[in-house]
Amino acid sequence: MTSITRMSVLALAVSVIALTGASASANDSRLIATQTAEAPSADTPAADLRSALDQLLGEHVQLAADATNAALHGRDDEFKAVGGALDSNSKDIANAIGSIYGKDAGEAFLGLWRSHISMVVDYTVGTASKDKKMQDKAVGELMQYTKDFGAFLNSANPNLPQDAVADLVKHHAVTLKAVIDAQAAGDQAKAYMELRTAYNHMASIAEALAQGIVKQFPKKFG
Amino acid sequence: MNDITLFGLATLGLALVGAAASAVASDYELENSAAISTQIAAAPTEAATIKTFQFQPKALEVRAGTTVTWTNDDNIEHTVTSGTPEAPVGNFDSGAFGKGKNFSAVFQTPGEYTYFCAKHKSMRGMVKVLPAE
Numbered sequence: 001m002t003s004i005t006r007m008s009v010l011a012l013a014v015s016v017i018a019l020t021g022a023s024a025s026a027n028d029s030r031l032i033a034t035q036t037a038e039a040p041s042a043d044t045p046a047a048d049l050r051s052a053l054d055q056l057l058g059e060h061v062q063l064a065a066d067a068t069n070a071a072l073h074g075r076d077d078e079f080k081a082v083g084g085a086l087d088s089n090s091k092d093i094a095n096a097i098g099s100i101y102g103k104d105a106g107e108a109f110l111g112l113w114r115s116h117i118s119m120v121v122d123y124t125v126g127t128a129s130k131d132k133k134m135q136d137k138a139v140g141e142l143m144q145y146t147k148d149f150g151a152f153l154n155s156a157n158p159n160l161p162q163d164a165v166a167d168l169v170k171h172h173a174v175t176l177k178a179v180i181d182a183q184a185a186g187d188q189a190k191a192y193m194e195l196r197t198a199y200n201h202m203a204s205i206a207e208a209l210a211q212g213i214v215k216q217f218p219k220k221f222g
Numbered sequence: 223m224n225d226i227t228l229f230g231l232a233t234l235g236l237a238l239v240g241a242a243a244s245a246v247a248s249d250y251e252l253e254n255s256a257a258i259s260t261q262i263a264a265a266p267t268e269a270a271t272i273k274t275f276q277f278q279p280k281a282l283e284v285r286a287g288t289t290v291t292w293t294n295d296d297n298i299e300h301t302v303t304s305g306t307p308e309a310p311v312g313n314f315d316s317g318a319f320g321k322g323k324n325f326s327a328v329f330q331t332p333g334e335y336t337y338f339c340a341k342h343k344s345m346r347g348m349v350k351v352l353p354a355e
Contacts, residue, residue, distance in 0.1 A: 101274070108275045111344025148275075148342065151298035155274040210226055 046214045046221045047103045053206035056093045061176065061199045063089055064117070068124045068180045069191070090114055101156050102215060112152055116145045120176065139177070146170040161214040168205045177199050265289060265328075270347075272300050277337075277347030284329060286354040291326040294319055300339045302327070307343040315340075 063086040068077040090113050098106020119141045126134030150166030175198035182191035213222040266288040271278045273295040291351060292302050299318040302325050305311030316325035318341060329335065329351045337343035 104280070105274055106275055108345070112275055112342065115342070115344065148298055152275050155296050201300055 009197055012116065046210065049213060049221055050210040051207060051213050052096060053209055054203055056089065056096060057202035057206050058199055059089050060093065061202055062178060064120060065179050065195050065198070068120070069183045071121070072128050072183050086117065090117065100217070105156060109152065112148060116142065119145060123177065124180055127180060143170065143175045146173065155215050157212050159215045160208065165208070168208060172198070235251045267291065269293065271295050275342055275345055277345060281348045281350065281351065283350045285352050286330055286332050287328070289326050289328045290349060291324050292316070293324050294321055297321050299341060300345065301341055302337055304335060304337050306336055307338055
C-alpha cells in the first residue's frame with residue numbers, strides 16, 4: 001500500500017470514527033435530554049408526605065404491638081422501654097401535623113393521640129387481668145375516640161370527612177385489638193398474622209391523610 | 223253612711239291606692255329595667271372559640287365584670303369546665319355543648335381561672351381577670 005493510500009485509509013478511518021463519535025455524542029445528548037425531560041421521579045413533596053405518614057403510622061402499630069406483648073407477659077423493663085419509643089413516635093406524628101397546621105394544632109393532636117394509647121393500655125390490662133368490664137370500657141372509649149379523631153381532622157382539613165376518618169381509625173382499633181387478643185392467648189402465629197393486617201391497614205390511613213393534605217395545600221405539596 | 227257604703231268606699235280607696243302604687247312600681251321597674259339594660263349593654267364581653275380541639279385564645283385576659291362567651295366550632299361536643307381534670311373547681315361548668323352552641327360565664331373577681339374540656343381532658347385554657355378599670 002502506498003503512503004497516499006495508507007493516509008487515505010487513516011483519514012477515512014478517523015473521519016468514520018469522528019462521525020461515529022459525533023453521532024454517538026448527539027445521540028447521548030438526545031438521550032440525556034429525554035431522560036431529564038421525561039423521567040418520572042419519586043422525590044416530590046407529596047410523595048415525601050405519603051412516605052413519612054406510612055413510616056410513622058406503621059411504626060406506631062409495630063411499637064404498640066411490642067408494648068402490649070411486653071405488658072401481657074410481665075416484661076416490665078421492656079414495656080417501659082417500648083412505651084418510651086411509642087411516645088417518641090407519637091411526638092413525631094404530632095410534629096408532622098404541627099408542621100402543616102401549626103404548633104398549637106400539633107399539641108392538640110398529641111393530647112388526643114396519647115389518649116387513645118392510654119385506652120389501648122387499659123384494654124391490655126383488662127385482658128391480662130381477665131377483667132371484662134375494664135375491657136368493654138376501653139373498647140367503648142376507643143369507639144368514641146374514633147369520632148373525636150374524625151372530628152379533629154375534619155376541623156383541621158375539610159377534605160377529610162369526619163365519618164370516613166372515624167371508620168379508618170375504628171378499623172385500626174379493631175385490628176390492633178385482634179393482635180392483643182392473639183398475644184394474650186399465646187397464639188404467636190395468629191398474633192403476627194394479625195399484626196401484618198394491622199400494620200398494612202395503616203397505609204390506608206396514611207393514604208387518606210396524604211391525599212387530603214395535598215388537596216388542601218396544592219402549592220406546598222403539588 | 224252605713225257599713226256597706228263605708229266598706230265600699232274603703233275598698234275603692236284601697237283599689238285606687240293599689241293602682242297608684244302599681245303605677246309607681248311599674249315606673250320604678252321600667253326605670254330599673256332601663257338601668258339594668260343599660261348596665262348589661264355596657265358590660266364588657268369577650269368571645270372565645272373552640273376549634274380543632276383547642277380553646278382559642280388559649281389564654282384570655284379580661285377585666286373584672288367581663289362576660290366570656292365560648293362558641294363550639296367543632297363537629298363534636300366539648301365542655302368548658304373550671305379547674306383541671308385532676309382538680310375541678312366548680313366555678314363554672316358548661317356541660318356538653320355541640321357545634322354552633324355557646325356557653326357564657328361572667329368573671330367578677332380578679333384572678334387566674336384555668337379550665338378544661340371534661341370530654342377531652344388534654345384541652346386546657348385559662349382566663350386571667352384583671353381589676354375593673
